[in-house]
Amino acid sequence: xxxxxxxxxxxxxxxxxxxxxxxxxxxxxxxxxxxxxxxxxxxxxxxxxxxxxxxxxxxxxxxxxxxxxxxxxxxxxxxxxxxxxxxxxxxxxxxxxxxxxxxxxxxxxxxxxxxxxxxxxxxxxxxxxxxxxxxxxxxxxxxxxxxxxxxxxxxxxxxxxxxxxxxxxxxxxxxxxxxxxxxxxxxxxxxxxxxxxxxxxxxxxxxxxxxxxxxxxxxxxxxxxxxxxxxxxxxxxxxxxxxxxxxxxxxxxxxxxxxxxxxxxxxxxxxxxxxxxxxxxxxxxxxxxxxxxxxxxxxxxxxxxxxxxxxxxxxxxxxxxxxxxxxxxxxxxxxxxxxxxxxxxxxxxxxxxxxxxxxxxxxx
Ligand SMILES: [Zn+2]
Numbered sequence: 001x002x003x004x005x006x007x008x009x010x011x012x013x014x015x016x017x018x019x020x021x022x023x024x025x026x027x028x029x030x031x032x033x034x035x036x037x038x039x040x041x042x043x044x045x046x047x048x049x050x051x052x053x054x055x056x057x058x059x060x061x062x063x064x065x066x067x068x069x070x071x072x073x074x075x076x077x078x079x080x081x082x083x084x085x086x087x088x089x090x091x092x093x094x095x096x097x098x099x100x101x102x103x104x105x106x107x108x109x110x111x112x113x114x115x116x117x118x119x120x121x122x123x124x125x126x127x128x129x130x131x132x133x134x135x136x137x138x139x140x141x142x143x144x145x146x147x148x149x150x151x152x153x154x155x156x157x158x159x160x161x162x163x164x165x166x167x168x169x170x171x172x173x174x175x176x177x178x179x180x181x182x183x184x185x186x187x188x189x190x191x192x193x194x195x196x197x198x199x200x201x202x203x204x205x206x207x208x209x210x211x212x213x214x215x216x217x218x219x220x221x222x223x224x225x226x227x228x229x230x231x232x233x234x235x236x237x238x239x240x241x242x243x244x245x246x247x248x249x250x251x252x253x254x255x256x257x258x259x260x261x262x263x264x265x266x267x268x269x270x271x272x273x274x275x276x277x278x279x280x281x282x283x284x285x286x287x288x289x290x291x292x293x294x295x296x297x298x299x300x301x302x303x304x305x306x307x308x309x310x311x312x313x314x315x316x317x318x319x320x321x322x323x324x325x326x327x328x329x330x331x332x333x334x335x336x337x338x339x340x341x342x343x344x345x346x347x348x349x350x351x352x353x354x355x356x357x358x359x360x361x362x363x364x
Contacts, residue, residue: 079131080101080102081127082130083097084127085126086119090106091117093138094106094138097136097138102133103240104138105244106138108144109142111141116143117143120140121138122137123137123244131175135240137245154221156220156221157362159223159248159249159251159360160222160250161208161251161252162225162226162250163204163205163208163226164201165188165189165190165200165204167229169188169189170185170187171185171188175236175313177317180316184313186235186236186237187233187234187235191255192330193336194261194333196339203327203330207352210346210349211251211253215353223241223245223247225237235312235317238252239314242318242320247320248321249356251352253325254327255326255329261333262332264328264329264332266296266303266327267292267304267325267326268289268306268307268325268326269307269324269326270285270287270315271284271310271312271316274310276315287321287359289306291325292306292355294350294352294358295327295348298354299351301335304326
């Protein structure tokens, strides 16, 4: 492809970006106006466990998803049209998506006969309309990707692992679910070890990578929402990474905190109690039960049981079965120390992986 045609395409891209930015701005005004009407209505009560994990409500309005959805189900809340990106250099496609307010996940696949660096597939498809901040997955021909004899799309199970939090919190609001007026911080800062000073986002990533390694041993394809600390990925975007990967399970890994330093143990959260997650509730519950049981068997930790949650953005945006494992309390001095030990991290990872494999029907 010649230099001139590339330049021409960039000019086209800039024009399109301006148009989409204008549409997005107008839609934001509509959303703000509707949000303003809803603020002041009753705060929803929920049967939450004592811990404040993992997402803190910033602004609560009537969260009835059916009410907010019917008020907002118009094209005005889906302001961004996904542009056609296949055949475009992946760097250029990334710039284009970010410029219109969409987030990007890039998945490299062996280049083979394809031109390295070009986008060969995208999800969602061109022409679909999304809310700002939605994730588009670009599959591109990656000369560094290992050539595999397998088919491009994995035949076996796929698990999306989300190591909770990140180095710096992003307190900008995002809707708690699709079309919701209620918002939460995009991603909170997470806890800190009361004795060790270990940050939760670091611990979550260490354990997540251990789980990844264990699952891959059994042929599971693992998609990570992040592999470093210095990212800015909201909880809804994390769910969309799992959705776009068509994951069999969205596995979120966190550690807990409480104002009561004596509280310790493991719990596993699963989505339930609202219309958004009704389609994934039962499968999520099954996965949560298997994982909780195996982590307890492997660690001997206190059983803080399963918890159904309607208020977690990372669940409400998910269209695939989802669980969130709270691996222990950073606010408990003894458990904090244990969580920092690699031998204990291995036990947690063994338990989580075993539970996931049982859920997937993979025999060890
Ligand atoms: Zn957390």
